[in-house]
Amino acid sequence: MKRTIRNLLLFSTLSTILNVSATELIYQPVNPSFGGNPYNGTHLLNIANAINQYEPDDELGLTAADRLQTTLQSRLLNNLLDDVSSGKSDGGQLETDDFILNVVDDGNGGLTLNIYDKVTGESSIIQVSDPLGN
Incomplete structure (x- = not known):
């Protein structure tokens, strides 16, 4: 009997403590x-960089x-389009x-490109076409 009361008292004490400590x-x-x-x-950026396995190709393998x-080619095309759009030439x-x-x-402010x-x-x-509609 004493043992049952002691176990019951221990169980009720532990359950009370556990319920009180919950948040x-x-x-x-x-x-x-x-x-x-x-x-x-x-910190998060440094971790991401440390585990990053991606190695970019050098300009897609271009020499x-x-x-x-x-x-x-890009500069020549840019110069050609600048000359035509500024009116220095009618085409090229x-x-x-x-x-x-x-x-x-x-002639109406627009360009036609034939590729x-x-x-x-x-x-x-x-x-x-001319975006301003001029």
């Missing part, structure tokens, strides 16, 4: 982008000569190893 769980985000502590940002050629042509590009000013692909033989026409 409400509140979610606190860690990432500062979602409302977490802003001081966690640098220095290929990058130079791409840059020169740019020919590369793979493409022939004809730019024609339509011919030498490799596939396909042709595309792009018409750009």
